[in-house]
Amino acid sequence: MSRVASDQDVDIDLGQLVRAVWARRLRILTITALGAAVAFAGAKIVSPQYRSETRVLIEPRAPAFANTQTNDASAGPLLDELNISSQVQILQSADLIKQVINNLKLYNLPEFDAAANGSALADILVALHLKKNPLENPPEERVIDAFTQRLQVYQVPGSRVIGITFTSKDPKLAASIPNAMAQVYLAIQSGAKLASNTEATRWLEPEIDNLRQKVSEAEKKVADYRTTHGLLQTNGTTTFTAQQLNDISVELTRVRTDRANAEARAQAVRNALSSGEASDTLGDIMSSQSIQRLKATESGLQSQISDLQTSLLNNHPRLKSLRAQLADIRTQIRQETQKILASIENETKVADLRAKELEQQSDTLQANSARAGEDAVGLNALEREANAQRQLLETYLVRYREAASRADRNSSPADARIVSKAIEQVDPYFPKVVPIVVVAAVATLIMSAIVIMLTELFSGRALRPVEASDVEDKVEEERQGDAAPVPAPKLAKPSMLTAAMDNDEEPEAESVKEAPADDNEFSVSSVASYLTDCRAPLAVSISPSGDNGSAATVALARVLADTGRRVILIDMTGSGYPSELMAENPEALGVTDLLCGEAAFGETIHGDRMSDAHLIPQGVSDVRQAMRGVDRLSLLLDALTSAYDIVIVECGAADVAGVSRLTRSKEIEIILSLPEIDEAAFVGLMQDFQSAGYERVVLMSGGEEAAMRSPARHAA
Structure with a gap:
């Protein structure tokens, strides 16, 4: 019975609680041992679960013949955190799981379709409509659900490594499924790149044929336009009209130079004739064969006259005859000089006529060149169109050759590789017998002590009444400690x-x-x-x-x-x-x-x-x-x-x-x-x-x- 009245103030007697627990220590230890034994038996009865893990590193990979610069450029998106999370979702996708299930034939294992062999308790719950009948779901969906319950895919923090963990009752199966998932994932990634290359080649083939036809038509239009408007090219950059105008300009300059040179030579000859100076220094006169012969004859006659003057008188017929011949020779030299002057003047006239003719031709070509400049605007537009089509064709050809070179599966490796394969585990992941027994024993010990304490409290044995004198002493102390009296109630x-x-x-x-x-x-x-x-x-x-x-x-x-x-x-x-x-x-x-x-x-x-x-x-x-x-x-x-x-x-x-x-x-x-x-x-x-x-x-x-x-x- 309780030692405290119902309307009496009470306090908890901690000493009584401790004494009650100590008095029942044997009972508590017995219950604790029983709880530990039950936990040990339960841990032994539960089927062991084994867990294995495969790790995959996400990194850019390319064929050995690929350009290093291209590989570095393609590595950018793979470093993104969202990309790694996306790869985790791909590993958990239903299509990949279905492929692994079909490859390993997991639908034949009872572990992945436990609903087909349901227990009596599950049947009772289904009959009472407390649980959904698992047989209502298709067998494939039940296998996928059982597979995903045992599967765990996660990203290793601070890295680009993805862990694939699977738990199963069979240690071999627990190791083979993560490895199979990694292989299927790599095959899907490689197949995606191969499909991308195949799709690229399939799309580029008709596009290249179409571009070739367009380039041919554009180049034909350029050639026809050149022919129609006379915009023929002599080399890669100059048209025929511009080349003609350039040649005529060069020729006109040369003719004008020759005319000026001829006029200067003629003027020199005139000056020599008018002044009676010696013309031996003039190049045109000295280059004449007739002048040279006459000069030689004149020199010979002068020598004879000089020789005879020493022995004959000036009126000697021989001297007179030689002087007459010398005068005739000089007359011939003068006449021949006049002929040379006339020839030089004729050259000047011819050069002048040639210059006028060239100037007329230059004016005509300049007019034609102006018209050709207007026609070149349309030609440039056609050439730009042809060049654009040609560059696009070359770009498509480069991409086509690159995609065609990667049409083989071995030439398109996945952007991931396995860094750690799952191995068959010897020790089960669950249950851990020793930790379970220790936790169960400690929990049973604590719960037993709590139950005994609550029993003592509810029975009143652990409650003690508060003495009135104690309360009055506390009130008196409060009154003495305050400046004003505080009422007790x-x-x-x-x-x-x-x-x-x-x-x-x-x-x-x-x-x-x-x-x-x-x-x-x-x-x-x-x-x-x-x-x-x-x-x-x-x-x-x-x-x-x-x-x-x-x-x-x-x-x-x-x-x-x-x-x-x-x-x-x-x-x-x-x-x-x-x-x-x-x-x-x-x-x-x-x-x-x-x-x-x-x-x-x-x-x-x-x-x-x-x-x-x-x-x-x-x-x-x-x-x-x-x-x-x-x-x-x-x-x-x-x-x-x-x-x-x-x-x-x-x-x-x-x-x-x-x-x-x-x-x-x-x-x-x-x-x-x-x-x-x-x-x-x-x-x-x-x-x-x-x-x-x-x-x-x-x-x-x-x-x-x-x-x-x-x-x-x-x-x-």
Whole structure:
């Protein structure tokens, strides 16, 4: 049986919990051993699972004859994180899984179609419609589902390596499936590149034929245009007309030079003839054979004359004859010089005529060249079109040769390679017998100890009552440590409840003797200090004894006002006694008038005639009609708490239901105003409020202060 009463405050006895566990240590150890044995048996019964892993490195790969620069360029996208994630999804694709299943004939293994050999428990669940019938799915889908449940594909963090892990009951199968998946993946990748090359060659063949025809037609148009417009080329860059114009210009320059040279030579001959100077220095004269013969004859005659003059007289017939011959020879030389001059002048005339003819031809060719420039615009357009078609054809031919060279499967390796193959495992991946047994033993030990502790707590053997003297000592210490006294009944005061229960068994004289000791502890000033210290914005006062309790509440408001707090009291009593004590005018507007809509909010607030406190009196309107709008009081209280330090609502002899209707919040101060302490009444009210969720309940006794400060009270 429990050692604690139902209404008594208790505490957990940790020593009793430890003693209870220690007393049942043999039972706990037995249960722990049994749990470890069950875990060991279960681990042995469960079929072992083996796991193997294959790792694939994603990297760009190309044939050995491929260009290194091309390989480097193609490696860019493979380094992207998204590309690696895409390869992981490809390895998990249904098409790849189906190909592996068909290659290894996994559909014949019971491990991949356990639904076909279902258990009795599974059949019961299906019959009760608690589980979907797996046989409703096609066999292929069931095999794929079982395969994907055992498969795990992931990217190794911080790398381009993809891990392929598979779990199976057969260690050989666990190793062969990842290797098979890697091989199928490489084949798919290589096949994709091969298909791309094959598709490229298939598409390029008709395109190349079409481009060849277009290039031929474009070049034919260029040739026809050249022929039609006379834009024949002598070399790669110059047309025939431009070449002719260039040749004529060169020839014209040469002819003009020859004419100037001939004119200079003729002028030299003329000057020699007119001045009688020797013409031996002139090249044209000295180059004449006739002149040379005449000059030789003249020289011979002069020699003879010189020889004969030494022996003969000047009038000798021989000398005369020789002089006559010499004069005739000189005449012939002069005549021959005249002929040479005439020949040179004829050359000048011929050169002049030739220059004029060449100038006419040049003018004609220049006009033709201008027309050819206009025709060259159309020719350039045709040549550009032909060049563009030719370049595109060459590009397609290069791509076609490259794609055709990679049409073989060995020439298109996959952009991945296996870096680690799965091997057959010796030790199973699951279950690990030793860790399972250790974890099961520790869990059983802890659960057994927890069950024993809970049993002790629920039975009450591990609970011990809290002594009233201990609580009173704690309250006394708090009162001595604070500057102002703090009332003991804050929240649910254990000492009051304990005293109430103890007084039921003690004689009545003892209860009466202890009552005066509590008067100072729950006085109006103590409650005022408590409200000031806790800074409570709203307090609801309940006066079960009627006007005497209401008078104590008025005294509380005046004490708070004397301490400098902004305080207002709302009279919600049926008698209106707080309004009688505080208001100057008995007919002042108040709560009932505000709720009935007959007064404004500011008109209902009045000052206390004996302190700085404020008052909202009861009012003069019908109470029943006003209570129909009592729900609006919560808005009124919210407005007042924002303007005043403390708002006190005096409800008279109200019950818990009335207070709950007044305010929605449970975090308020409930003051039980009992001028004379009645412990039974106080304990009953306190339990009612705590049951309703109001934990902050304070007892206030006394009322003589309000009677002493109220003239109306003395008159009564």
